[in-house]
Amino acid sequence: MTSCTTKRQRSAVATSDAAMPAASSLSPWASILPGDLLRLIAGLVLEGDFLDYVRFRAVCNGWRSGTLCPRGRGVTDLRFHPRRWMMLTEGHGLYPGYGKLDGYVRFFNLYTGTFVRVKLPLFRNHCALDSVDGLLLLQRDEDTVICVLHPFTGDIVELPPLSTLLTQLDGDRNEEPECEKWFFIRYNICASVSCNAGITSVMLASHYQSRVAFATSQDRHWTVTSWKITPCRIR
Structure with a gap:
């Protein structure tokens, strides 16, 4: 009985396998999604979380080739900023x-x-100044160049050296030692990043400087506004 039962089980398995088409002839459902539907779903996933979008594109070659690669666009394209x-x-x-x-x-x-x-x-060889929309604002040690880094794609956009602000401090601060000038420029800094037509713009506000500095990825130096900002105090 045991021998007959085993034979019948093997026969059933063989029949079942024969009824199934070869794996190479199957069309996975993931590969037959229309392109417009694929991009619509990808856009909804991207609205939720950037890394979910990366995982979505990793499902298969069809999904990867049918959606936009974030590498190379991580900073300049607002859709790919790693918010949250x-x-x-x-x-x-x-x-x-x-x-x-x-x-x-x-x-x-x-x-x-x-x-x-x-x-x-x-x-x-960099230090972090701020984080905006998940992007990291870094200062390079050797030349004080400001970099906007996407931590998940590795994309980097460079802006002018922060040292170009040293000569633009107000009044008596111009006469202070350089180390103290750096304190006034970098301490308690707050940044804003915007991107348009492939150009990245950054605004920096320092509590002690009471002014806003701005530059774009096409500039050679930072510019300080002529107007002052009112320091915000938490009570």
């Missing part, structure tokens, strides 16, 4: 770029509570 993501320090004195972290930085999604680790060796 913020960078976290590791604690215990382990700041981004610390040797023990091996170039990795943690990011936290404010909506989903998701953590991801991204390798960003750029922090070895």
Whole structure:
């Protein structure tokens, strides 16, 4: 009985396998979505979260080729900004770029509570000034060039050196030592980033400077506004 039962089971499996078409002849449903529907779904996914869009494109070659690649557009195209993501320090004195972290930085999604680790060796010779829409505003150590970095695509847009602001401080601050000038420029800084027609514009506001500086990716220096801003105080 056991031998007969085993034979019948093998026969059933063989019949079932024979009835199934070869794997190479199957058309996965993922590959037959119309292009316009595919792009519509991709757009809705992108509105939710940038990394979900990356995962969506990774499903198959058809989805990847039928949707726009964010690499190379991560900064200049507003749709691909990693909103809702913020960078976290590791604690215990382990700041981004610390040797023990091996170039990795943690990011936290404010909506989903998701953590991801991204390798960003750029922090070895850059420091972070601010984060806008998930983009990181960095200053390069060697020449003070300002960089806007997309942490997930690696796209970078460079702006003029921050040192071009040193001679534009108000009044007596021009006579102060350079280290104190840097304090007034960089301390408690707040940034805004906008992109239009492939040009990235950044505005910087410093609590101590009481003015706004702005520059674009096509400029050679930062420009300080003639008007002052009123410092905001929390009571």
